[in-house]
Amino acid sequence: MTESQKVAVGIVGASGYGGVQLVKLLSEHPEVEIVYLGGDSSAGKDYADLYPHLGHLIQNKVEPIDLDVIASRCEVVFLGLPNGLACKFAPKLIERGCKVLDLSADYRFTSLETYTAWYQTERDDGAIASSAVYGLPELYREQIKNSSLIGCPGCYPTASLLALSPLIKQGLILPETIIIDAKSGTSGGGRQGKINLLLAEADNSLGAYGVAKHRHTPEIEQICSDLARSDVKVQFTPHLIPMVRGILSTVYATLRDPGLVREDLITIYNAFYRSSPFVKILPNGTYPQTKWACGTNLAYIGIEVDPRTGRIIVMSAIDNLIKGQAGQAVQCLNLIMGWDEDLGLPKLGFYP
Ligand SMILES: NC(=O)C1=CN([C@@H]2O[C@H](COP(=O)(O)OP(=O)(O)OC[C@H]3O[C@@H](n4cnc5c(N)ncnc54)[C@H](OP(=O)(O)O)[C@@H]3O)[C@@H](O)[C@H]2O)C=CC1
Numbered sequence: 001m002t003e004s005q006k007v008a009v010g011i012v013g014a015s016g017y018g019g020v021q022l023v024k025l026l027s028e029h030p031e032v033e034i035v036y037l038g039g040d041s042s043a044g045k046d047y048a049d050l051y052p053h054l055g056h057l058i059q060n061k062v063e064p065i066d067l068d069v070i071a072s073r074c075e076v077v078f079l080g081l082p083n084g085l086a087c088k089f090a091p092k093l094i095e096r097g098c099k100v101l102d103l104s105a106d107y108r109f110t111s112l113e114t115y116t117a118w119y120q121t122e123r124d125d126g127a128i129a130s131s132a133v134y135g136l137p138e139l140y141r142e143q144i145k146n147s148s149l150i151g152c153p154g155c156y157p158t159a160s161l162l163a164l165s166p167l168i169k170q171g172l173i174l175p176e177t178i179i180i181d182a183k184s185g186t187s188g189g190g191r192q193g194k195i196n197l198l199l200a201e202a203d204n205s206l207g208a209y210g211v212a213k214h215r216h217t218p219e220i221e222q223i224c225s226d227l228a229r230s231d232v233k234v235q236f237t238p239h240l241i242p243m244v245r246g247i248l249s250t251v252y253a254t255l256r257d258p259g260l261v262r263e264d265l266i267t268i269y270n271a272f273y274r275s276s277p278f279v280k281i282l283p284n285g286t287y288p289q290t291k292w293a294c295g296t297n298l299a300y301i302g303i304e305v306d307p308r309t310g311r312i313i314v315m316s317a318i319d320n321l322i323k324g325q326a327g328q329a330v331q332c333l334n335l336i337m338g339w340d341e342d343l344g345l346p347k348l349g350f351y352p
């Protein structure tokens with residue numbers, strides 16, 4: 001604890017997009033104090049040089065990543081780093097008594113073989129990894145409360161799993177028919193320069209990528225399989241869309257009972273998410289837009305049934321950087337600390 005009795009938190013990867021969301025959310029959180037901001041190429045710079053619009057509030061410098069220093073200062077550490085780094089840092093932080101919330105894929109997988117096959121990184125932290133909990137509170141709330149290491153889900157898996165979970169958990173669909181068509185804004189690719197994310201490449205254009213091989217496929221399949229208690233394969237196609245933030249994931253599956261109508265499904269979804277403050281099931285015939293979720297930790301879910309094809313179509317909209325990343329990590333922190341799950345998390349964005 002800090003002198004003010006607030007919980008001391010650090011952000012490693014503070015210069016990135018996940019990092020800057022965390023800086024905003026945690027600065028406004030009533031129970032925490034940011035005591036460390038860390039980076040790699042940005043180390044030594046004033047945070048306000050990286051994000052001048054925050055200069056009036058954040059006077060910290062970005063510090064180099066020194067795990068002893070971080071552990072001596074922080075009770076809780078957020079890792080917002082490229083895949084393959086958290087698994088080097090987290091074990092040492094956990095050993096030194098920190099709670100760790102990782103935004104990358106390193107602690108999302110129950111099988112490290114699967115992780116290595118998709119992320120091409122060998123792992124030697126099996127013992128620590130086996131203690132990690134998948135940080136989707138709507139599914140694993142109780143396990144998160146008792147964990148010190150959270151592998152926060154990716155943005156596409158968050159949107160897609162919130163849409164699919166009630167259907168799979170309650171055996172309402174044929175899992176082999178699941179198709180996920182998802183679109184992400186360019187901030188999903190992070191702040192580091194990439195050609196496909198340039199305005200000149202991404203603007204006025206829409207295209208799929210990673211077709212039949214995106215690394216979020218095994219992550220979604222792992223959770224679907226856990227819910228179904230059997231092996232589930234999904235068809236997942238991500239698209240890059242010319243907007244800054246937001247994900248719309250539209251999922252399709254064949255209903256086991258073709259007699260189910262939209263109203264039945266809405267009732268089922270409302271019951272499934274009755275204790276989940278951030279999931280909003282939309283009424284009959286209302287379909288979500290990413291703009292509604294922008295800047296909030298909400299997931300808006302719209303449901304339709306097509307009696308001609310016997311399929312259900314579920315649309316899920318989130319802010320990829322909040323419910324899909326930093327907000328979700330703060331939601332998990334609230335659970336770990338025994339605070340209200342929605343403490344300090346935005347439920348209303350600005351519109352339009
Ligand atoms: N963007 C999104 O929508 C989502 C991203 N994620 C995941 O969250 C993590 C962070 O993503 P995002 O914030 O977008 O990434 P960014 O590219 O915006 O930021 C990456 C951060 O990692 C730091 N970093 C890069 N290389 C190293 C290194 N070798 N050693 C130490 N630090 C390093 C950078 O520091 P510096 O700038 O100082 O070099 C920077 O702070 C990733 O794993 C990503 O996959 C998860 C869900 C959604």
Ligand SMILES: CC(=O)N[C@@H](CCC(=O)OP(=O)(O)O)C(=O)O
Nearest residue numbers: 104105154155156184185188189
């Ligand atoms: C638009 C875009 O590039 N999006 C990223 C998703 C970011 C993310 O959630 O990835 P992690 O699993 O690493 O956390 C991608 O498709 O790789």
